[in-house]
Amino acid sequence: xxxxxxxxxxxxxxxxxxxxxxxxxxxxxxxxxxxxxxxxxxxxxxxxxxxxxxxxxxxxxxxxxxxxxxxxxxxxxxxxxxxxxxxxxxxxxxxxxxxxxxxxxxxxxxxxxxxxxxxxxxxxxxxxxxxxxxxxxxxxxxxxxxxxxxxxxxxxxxxxxxxxxxxxxxxxxxxxxxxxxxxxxxxxxxxxxxxxxxxxxxxxxxxxxxxxxxxxxxxxxxxxxxxxxxxxxxxxxxxxxxxxxxxxxxxxxxxxxxxxxxxxxxxxxxxxxxxxxxxxxxxxxxxxxxxxxxxxxxxxxxxxxxxxxxxxxxxxxxxxxxxxxxxxxxxxxxxxxxxxxxxxxxxxxxxxxxxxxxxxxxxxxxxxxxxxxxxxxxxxxxxxxxxxxxxxxxxxxxxxxxxxxxxxxxxxxxxxxxxxxxx
Numbered sequence: 001x002x003x004x005x006x007x008x009x010x011x012x013x014x015x016x017x018x019x020x021x022x023x024x025x026x027x028x029x030x031x032x033x034x035x036x037x038x039x040x041x042x043x044x045x046x047x048x049x050x051x052x053x054x055x056x057x058x059x060x061x062x063x064x065x066x067x068x069x070x071x072x073x074x075x076x077x078x079x080x081x082x083x084x085x086x087x088x089x090x091x092x093x094x095x096x097x098x099x100x101x102x103x104x105x106x107x108x109x110x111x112x113x114x115x116x117x118x119x120x121x122x123x124x125x126x127x128x129x130x131x132x133x134x135x136x137x138x139x140x141x142x143x144x145x146x147x148x149x150x151x152x153x154x155x156x157x158x159x160x161x162x163x164x165x166x167x168x169x170x171x172x173x174x175x176x177x178x179x180x181x182x183x184x185x186x187x188x189x190x191x192x193x194x195x196x197x198x199x200x201x202x203x204x205x206x207x208x209x210x211x212x213x214x215x216x217x218x219x220x221x222x223x224x225x226x227x228x229x230x231x232x233x234x235x236x237x238x239x240x241x242x243x244x245x246x247x248x249x250x251x252x253x254x255x256x257x258x259x260x261x262x263x264x265x266x267x268x269x270x271x272x273x274x275x276x277x278x279x280x281x282x283x284x285x286x287x288x289x290x291x292x293x294x295x296x297x298x299x300x301x302x303x304x305x306x307x308x309x310x311x312x313x314x315x316x317x318x319x320x321x322x323x324x325x326x327x328x329x330x331x332x333x334x335x336x337x338x339x340x341x342x343x344x345x346x347x348x349x350x351x352x353x354x355x356x357x358x359x360x361x362x363x364x365x366x367x368x369x370x371x372x373x374x375x376x377x378x379x380x381x382x383x384x385x386x387x388x389x390x391x392x393x394x395x396x397x398x399x400x401x402x403x404x405x406x407x408x409x410x411x412x413x414x415x416x417x418x419x420x421x422x423x
Contacts, residue, residue: 041092041113042090045090045106056073056108056111070115071114073114074112075111076112079112079114087105087112152174152180155172156184168191168195170191171192172187172188203369208256212253212256215253218249219250222242222249225242256385259389262319263392274313275312277311278314278317280340280347280349281303284303284349287318291325297335299335299338302340303339303340303341308342309419310397310417312416316397320394323386324414325351328351328352328410333353333354333355338351345418346415347418349414351413352411353409353410367391368388369384370384371388387412394416398417399414399415399417400415402415
């Protein structure tokens, strides 16, 4: 605070001092400060010149007795001027004494009228006091301005230091009127984002270690039993079944890592995605046709519009629809309905299955990574990343995903801003 206050005060003081000195120099150079005294003196000298020479001293004595202005009349020969200065009528020559008083000279015929010494500026000392008061007031104004700013900067510095020491919940609380309030809001947004990333990283690390432990444990156990199935007397069918189980464990880990990489790639928002116009009717029809080949549960297509467009990344939109239908195939009992409709200014894609109800307490967390509902724990289906990937894809496209589940059916809906048909 001291450095900030001193720098601001010096800046203001030197600025005022420089401007004041410049203006004062221009004034002294172009304006005669004694002009108000010169004019009456010239008039008085002209009047004195009209009085007979023998009566002039008496006249001056009478004026001096009535007014406290020293006046004297001397012959020009008795007055010595430096630098060859010549006194003329109607021209006043002034000089300053050591005690800051002024003495004025003016020619009256062959005499010189001397007025003074006179204190032309009797309030010079008072003006000095006012100048001192001005700079003190200036210091007070600078202090009033600097102190809140210095306090807020100190809070910002302490918060930054605390955040650097891994206190991720550090936030800055400042008044809205603070001059660094925008900087504090930016810091809080950054801290929230970094804190969320770190918490997410910890959660993912714990979840991955848990998810990969099961297939890895099975592989370790299988490797221990592998020599038994390699004996010449072992059954070929048993050996093939055993190797196929090992391959399934490897595939499970590969799928987990692939989903994890997809989820992590969607976390990066620093690269602007390449958006294009995606026609959902065609995408959904092709996706249903392809997924129907790998599952016996019937998928019905319900759409009353010929075409509709959304802005997005084609591969990600296809991935979101695929994950949603695949998730429905895991839990549906007999039928899946995929519907597409326009709701106001939004496009709504819904996937409904007649599987078991998702409990309400699970619906609040079902879009979090690696979260498993009671249904998933009972059936051990999936890794808990499919819906989290869909949620991130929709956020990336300024859309959203919703869920509606009851005892008869469960519906997941994707909503995007609608594009006009002329694209």
